Amino acid sequence: MTIKHILKLCLLLLIFSCASSNVSKIEGKRIAIDDSLKANQAIEDFILPYRLHVNKNMDSIISYAPETYSKSDGELNTAIGNLMADAVYSETNPVFNQRTQKNIDLVLLNHGGIRSIISKGNISIRTAYEIMPFENSVVVVAIKGTQMNDMMEYLSKAKRAHPVSYQLQLTLDQNAAVKSATVHGKPIDINKTYYVATNDYLYNGGDGMTFFHPNEGLYVLNYKIRDVLIDSFKKKDTLNPKQDQRFIKLED
């Protein structure tokens, strides 16, 4: 072999060893993050002031509950559900009215959307997070009286204490069929447009509520249900929600 040959060989070797790498083996797994791992102290120290601030704020007392309220307290309406629906009305109607010069006719929420009880004692901001951990916010939908009747049908068949605000009076007969339904004390007018406040989950068909579509308008208030609760709680030293007659079934 001449020097030339050796040089050529070296060049070839150089090129070949620079050839792109190929994956020969792949290993995949998941590793649980649990208390067998020691927390990194620098990270802990960094989080601490944030945690203290959040907890202090979350635990600040904003109202008082004289009793414990649960969504299973009543068949078709409950104190906690009435409190929520009425709070949505009282907190969001001024916002809606200012924007549209119209008023909300009634509020409809869902029974499943009450995620926690209100325990007897002090109410903190954390309470609102427990009742409503989700980010759902209030929308107002303009629907015809015919769809209002569909809503009443839905409520009669659902047989659940879906929260409604005090403007509605829905009475079911002994067979759970709609006996009468009034808004502001007047029967539902099929030619009238009603402004119903609800949450974006139900507007999008959640819990099988199909009566919001089609509609004559949607008003997105960008007001979270949780913030409604916090703002409402802050206005009252003591909550005094009551189960009442707004949605009932007649007994034999």
Add this chain to the structure above:
Amino acid sequence: MKRRHFIQKSTAATVLAGVGGLSLQSFSPSKTKKITILHTNDVHSHIDPFGPDDGRNANKGGVARRATLVESIRMENPNTLLLDAGDIFQGTPYFNYYGGELEFKLMSMLKYDVATIGNHDFDNGIDGLYAQVPHAKFEFVSANYDFTNTVMDTHVKPYKIIIKDGIKIGIFGLGIELDGLVNKDMYKETVYHNPIEIAQDMSRILKEEQSCDLVICLSHIGYYYKNSPDKVSDITLARATKDIDLIIGGHTHTFLPKPTIEKNSVGKNVLVNQVGCFGLYLGRIDFYFEPGKKVTAEGASIIV
């Protein structure tokens, strides 16, 4: 011995040249290289571990513990990447109080390399996301969201190339369709493009034009939709594309005990992985590279 060594290399190179794969990126002969990919998804502001009384995840999760784990893996292999597949935001009061600042700061402290954007990352609007960008020392990738007419323009790249130990790793991002999932007021002029078409472009660019040794898709389109199997998902993406080695997913909060192995459009293996949500798990994929070694028809051996 030397001669034999040369012949082996020479054969390998011929094969490689035949498929047009000569690259000057990797340059330490006859040494196996190892790239470790660590990943999270849908952490949803879960910074503290779940408390001892939690009904489902008692004493699990926690960023400070994840930091310990990541640190120990980086000690073991410095050629490690840490990735997140989106929905960093929303889920605990930390987000409501600080808007994602703490999430981004902690991810920066853990030295995340790249993240993609999930639908919940728009929860404070695109302006809310933009406001937190200065706190992120990692990069955002999304190839199918066009942010041109939004404040996020230039802050999100379609892909990012990282070279570790001479191995060229291309990472591109994919996001889920926002219409119907996120209020338009929140995402504003963000334009969504079909993930499959974009992924085909991206894998071609990364594999052929950029000659990446490893192509990773960081996806927030969801693992698989059983009730609408035609809906684009990580599984349909894996089957419809080629040249993607690993899809790291999110959105569907799918707890995969181990990565799924799918066949791509040319019959080669693709790994799809997702580690549920809330920082309960860390995903780990190790890729071993042999310089110039002939790859069998079946490709690499996969141990999951």
